[in-house]
Amino acid sequence: MCRNGQQPDPHGTGDERTSDATFAALLEDSAEELYDHAPCGYLSTLMDGTIAKINTRLLDWLGLRREAVVGRMRFTDLLTVGSRLYHETHFAPLLRMQGEISGIAMEVRQAGGGRMPVLVSSAVKHGSTGEALLIRTTVFDARDRRAYEEELLRGRKAAEEARRQAEADRARLQDALAVLQQSLLPDILPPVPGVETAAHYHTAHPDRLGGDFYDVFPLDG
Incomplete structure (x- = not known):
């Protein structure tokens, strides 16, 4: 049988007959x-x-x-x-x-x-x-498949560990910034006659040091 599924052509070229014979031999596996x-x-x-x-x-x-x-x-x-x-x-x-x-x-x-x-x-x-x-x-x-699955699992675990570490670092940074932010406010405001004052610090961002400050002071006259 030839590659095209037909019987070999006895009048074909020498190369064609050789190719067909080789292909037929491959199909003779028991x-x-x-x-x-x-x-x-x-x-x-x-x-x-x-x-x-x-x-x-x-x-x-x-x-x-x-x-x-x-x-x-x-x-x-x-x-x-x-x-x-x-x-x-x-x-x-x-x-x-x-x-x-x-x-x-x-x-x-x-x-x-x-x-x-x-x-x-x-x-x-x-x-x-x-x-x-x-x-x-x-x-x-399934050895290759198992190795691939284990590599995926290791990658997933590494990504999860990196995410947890980033969240922990961010939490520590926010705690440190909160302390610094509070230190920008005085413990006691100076008295201003006829005015009741209070202090409030409005953060621009929980991960950044900075924000809006308001001050109260008397005007002469």
Whole structure:
């Protein structure tokens, strides 16, 4: 088959025939090849979670050998403690009720002791009479996504801390200015015969030192 979806033209040019042959060879990947080396993890489990099939990609991520996994481990054995608890309390009940569930963030354990963030989707395969036969699961690498989310969280925390610090600095500045502003008023006004006086300081701005001043003084004559 050619790139355009048609059968190759036997009368085409040499370059065209070579290009079509190369393209056709790329399409000759077996289903097993596609399954094992897909850009995501695949596994099939029995209804009790026992792993019946797992692809090479997921085994490489986990650092495990196929013979140590197939028929010997359950899907939950691949998960960290927190993800295993979430699987038992939320994931598995929803899967039984809905028949499928997708895009759930979990973590899998790696043989070297590390943990890998993943996105898990599962669907139940049913037989001709409706009975549940097995569970098909895809596992996507979420390490880049997790790093991006953590970077966003750090940025948000830094911005929030900067905002709190700015508010605290502004409050301290206002307190200091209030003391200075009050010091501009005399404690006692000088007596003016026949006039009752009072002092009031009207601030121009709470963050600035300055304002309007009024004075009362007698006129001769």
